[in-house]
Amino acid sequence: MDVLPLISILSCILGGIGVILHTDYINKIIMFAFLEAGLIGLITSFYYLDVSIISSILEPIGTVILLLGALKYAHLKRTKKKYSSEVPILAR
Amino acid sequence: MNTMNLVVLTTYIGYFLLIIGVIGAIFGPMTNDPLKRLLNIEVPSMGVALIFLAYNETLALMTYIAVNSVLMLVFVRAIIKNEELEA
Amino acid sequence: MEIEVIKLIIASIICWINFVVVDTYFGLPKKPGVSGAEVIGKKIEKIGGNINGGYFMGNIVCSPDASAGTLMAAIFYYAMGFEGGLIAALLIFIGNRLCNDPGYAGTIGTITATILIYLCSGFIEPQYFIAGMVIAIFTIQGFHHAYASKLLGSIAKKMGRI
C-alpha cells in the first residue's frame, strides 16, 4: 500500500463522521469539502485521471449551491420569526 | 497476506460510509431541520460513489457524480420553497 | 540519509524566502484583496495576533498567490522540465482571474521560483522542492496562528510595505 490511498481512506472516515457530528451549517460544509478531497484522492489512486478531473471540476459547483441555499435559508428563518404572527391575517 | 488490498479496502469504506450516513440521517443530532438532514444525506451518496469505484464502473461513477450536483440543486430549491409557502 | 535531510531543509528555506518576499512586495499584508479574507484577518486579530499578518494569511487562503505559484512551478518542473514552469504561470494566471484578483503576485512568483529551481538543479532534485513547499506552508498556516501572524507582520513592517 502506498501513502496516497492510506491518507485518502483516513480523510474519508474522518470527513464522514465529522459531517454527522457537527451541527452548524458552515462546519458541516467544510467537513463535506474534506470528504470530497478524500474521494478525489481515492479515485486518483486507481489511475482514473479523467474521472478525477471531472470530479474536481464539479466539486465547487456543489459547494456553491449548498452555500447559497444555506444563506437563503438562514435569512428566511430570521425574517419569518418576526412577522409570522400578523402577516397571515393580512394575507387572508 | 495480500487479502487486504486496495479494492477490498475501498469496498469496506464504501459500505461503512453508507451505514454511518443512513443511521446519522435518521437519528443524528438536530435533524428536525431539513437542510441539516440534506447535508447528512450527502454522506451515503459518497459511499455509493466509492462502491461504484471498487467495482470498476467508470461510466457509472462519472454519471453519478455529475447527476449528484444537479440533484442537490433540486433538493435545496424544494426546501426553500417549502419554507416560503408554509405559514 | 543525512544528506537527504539537509537537502530538504535547504529547499524548504529557499521556498519560504521566495514566497514570503514576493507576496510582501506585492502588497498582500496591506489590505484584504477579496471580501472573504477580511473575516479571517479579524478572527486572527481576536485570538491575539497581528492584523496585517492575518490579512496575509487570509489572502493566501482565498486566492492562489505566490505560495501556490511556487508549488505549481516545482510540480511542473518535476513532471516536464524547465519549460513546464511557463505553463504553470499561465494556469496560475487563469486561476487568479477566476478568484477575482489582479494576478501579478502569482505569475511573478511562479517565474522566480522556476528560475531558482533551475539554478539549484545541480545538487537538489525538484521533488525536494515539493516537500519543502509543503513544510513552508505548514509553518505558516497550520502550526500556530498567532505567532506566525506576528512574525509576518514584523517582516512586512521591516520591508516598509504596510
Added chain:
Amino acid sequence: MDIVILTIGTIMVIVGLRIFLTRSRALKLPYVCCLNFCMAALIVLYIKSPMGALTAVVYFISSTISSNAIAHTIGEMKKIEKTMK
C-alpha cells in the same frame, strides 16, 4: 519508502486531525488550505507524468475557488446575524 512522501503524509495526518478538532468556523479555513497543498503534492508524486501534473493543478485551483466561496459566506452570515438580532 522515500523521505519526501513520508514527510508530506505525516503533515497531512496532523492537519486532518486539527481540522476535525478545531471548534471555530473561520480558523478551520487555513487548515483546509494546507490540506489542499498536501493533496496536490501527493497526487503528482504518485503519478509521475504530465497528466498527473495537470490533474494536480485542476484539483488545486478548483478547491481554492471552493474555499473562497466558504470564506465569503462566513462574512455574509455574520452580517445577517448582526443586523437581525
